[in-house]
Amino acid sequence: MGLQAIKGFNDILPAEMNTWQWVENVFRQLLSSYNYGEIRLPLLEYTELFSRSIGDDTDIVEKEMYTFHDRSNRSLTLRPEGTASVVRAFIQHGMAATGNINKLYYLGPMFRYERPQKGRYRQFYQLGAEVFGEEDYHQDAEILIMLARYFHVLGVGSAKLNLNSLGCKHCRPAYRQALQDYLQRHGEYLCGDCQRRMQKNPLRVLDCKRPDCRKVVAEVPKILDYLGVDCQAHFDGVIRLLDEVGIDYHVNPFMVRGLDYYTRTTFEFIAGDLGAQNAVAAGGRYDRLVEELGGKPTPAIGFAIGMERLAMLVDSDSVPVSAPFIYLAALGESALNILYPLRHKLNQAGVGAVLNYRQKSLKNLMKKADRNNVVYTLIAGDQEIEQGAAILRNMKTKEQQTIPLNTLFTNIREVFDGHQNN
RNA sequence: GUGGGUAUAGCUCAGUUGGUUAGAGUGCAGGAUUGUGGCUCCUGAGGUCGAGGGUUCGAAUCCCUCUACCCACCCCA
Structure with missing residues (x-):
């Protein structure tokens, strides 16, 4: 072999692009029918944007970013996810000023320096959307219903929805404290990683896969028992709307996302047949992030879909063929x-x-x-x-x-x- | 970052205890059919056997090193 593409960076050939284009076209049509507008963002941002939004203690920021210095010695990073950039653009262009609800979608490549395996690549593609300025639980359910419909149209309706609430700035600290107290008492049974997480980011202990940790976690206080009145009502509202439409879901109080900015509703669509990397879509609410990045307080919610994973799930027979006439x-x-x-x-x-x-x-x-x-x-x-x-x-x-x-x-x-x- | 697996034709893969000219299927080209596709049959082109070193009269095969890819841990879309 002579010249080869970089490890984890793949060519998507025309045979596959047929599926990709269909998946993208259906996505565009669906999102625009829900009145989302497309936004196209730079692949490079100042490193600070990601460390501040995603969180310094997350794996993404700690060890997975493609970061380097440009010729004027500024630290730049290839975007590891889309939300941070959308929020940056939302603030930079004063979109909040109109007072309107802003609904944006995007698609494009993301970059993370991870060891490649099935469904995980160093350059990978996401389809995503963000909604700014709507705090109502109807918005959360809108996104979930829209996603469920999307997967149904693509013939991958078997993707299973996992749902949780992480509370807000009022109820999370109390839960965090209760969790930490409990983990302190049972910490001796936890793995080394979780011993460390216990201090910095105790929520991460909840989704550790090691059997010993799972045993401890099974008895741990549940976040859902610590939600304040508003957060509880919000979560109940989402569930009621899903029930009314008849969408299957699984409330999973142990589901924690890998990014720090989430509040209240979080969710993952999990697919079998994907191997170890089985999350085909994920997202949640992040009501504090806009403010934390210097914008006016603005509630927000979003999601991202893994394009390669979705394409793997789509049966190529269901893709409309486009042969010349x-x-x-x-x-x-x-x-x-x-x-x-x-x-x-x-x-x-x-x-x-x-x-x-x-x-x-x-x-x-x-x-x-x-x-x-x-x-x-x-x-x-x-x-x-x-x-x-x-x-x-x-x-x-x-x-x-x-x-x-x-x-x-x-x-x-x-x-x-x-x-x-x- | 840590494991395990794999590497032979464009693609999917055989290749015996080391043995002389490395095979099949598929795809491609040509023909059977002089101007009509799919099915069938025949023929042909196409290989530094991942790279480098070693053992041997002789290595795709045995040994060492390296590289790439895959899967898993981890983490996540």
Whole structure:
């Protein structure tokens, strides 16, 4: 092997992009029908943005960021996630000033320096959305219902929704204290990592997978028992709306997210068949982050979907195929001279047309037509052209008709329109 | 960062106790069918056997080193 792409950085080839484009198109349509607008953000930000928003003690900031210095010695970082940048843009462009609710979606690559494995890459793609200025629980449920619908349309409805509430600045400290007290008493059974987490970030102990830690965690005080009146009502509201629409969910009081900024509702869509990296989408509410980054206090909620993971779940058979409509078989120089301008005309009219320029036998051209999965083939050889005509063959029914050269374009477009309407 | 697995044709993979010219399927090209695709049959092109070193008369095969990829831990989308 000579030159290779960087470890964890992958080429997405056309065969796969077919699925990707479908997933993206459905996403765009769905989000814009819910009145979200697309925002496109830089891949590079000042490092400070991520350390302040995601949290200094998180794994992402501690050991997974691509950080380096530019020529003027500023510390820059390739974005490891999308929310921080959206919040930055929201503040920078004064979007709060309008007082409107701002609903934004984005898609693009993220970068984390992790050891690659199934469903985890160093450059990976996310589809995400953020809503600013809406504190009501209807907004939380809107996102969950929208996501559930999205997965259903893509045929990956088996992704299971896990739901939790992390409380707010009023109820979280009390819970944190209760949790820490409990862990202090049973700390001897915890693993080394959790001994450390216990001090810095006790919530992280809750989702440790080690059997010994799980035993301790099973008996631990639950955050849901510590929610204040408002947070409880908020959580109950979300659940009621999900019940009304009939969306399955699992309340998981041990689910903690890896980013520090979450408050109240947090969620993950977990899929089987994905291997160890089984979260296909995740997100939550972050009512304090805008303020913490220097904006006016603004409630917010968002989510991100792992594109590679989602694409793995999508059955390629359910992806609409986009084959060209017609193959233009040019036998000889004079035929090529006629079909060449025709292909441009057809392509520009939105009719998928394929034409090969190298001189081949008709058998070979027919084979190419077949490989291209076209609906029709136009055969033009010396015989036909002398008679001022060409043959249009329906590849499925094998019916052939002769059409005059001077009406080729209009005739083909008529056939194309008829095919579209079926 | 720590484990385990794998590396042979464009792709998916065989390759015996080390043995002479490294195979199959698929894909590609040509032909059977002189101007009509899919099915069938025939033929052909395509390999530094991941890289480097060692053992041996002889290495894809045995040993060492390196590299890449995959899976898992961890963490997360």
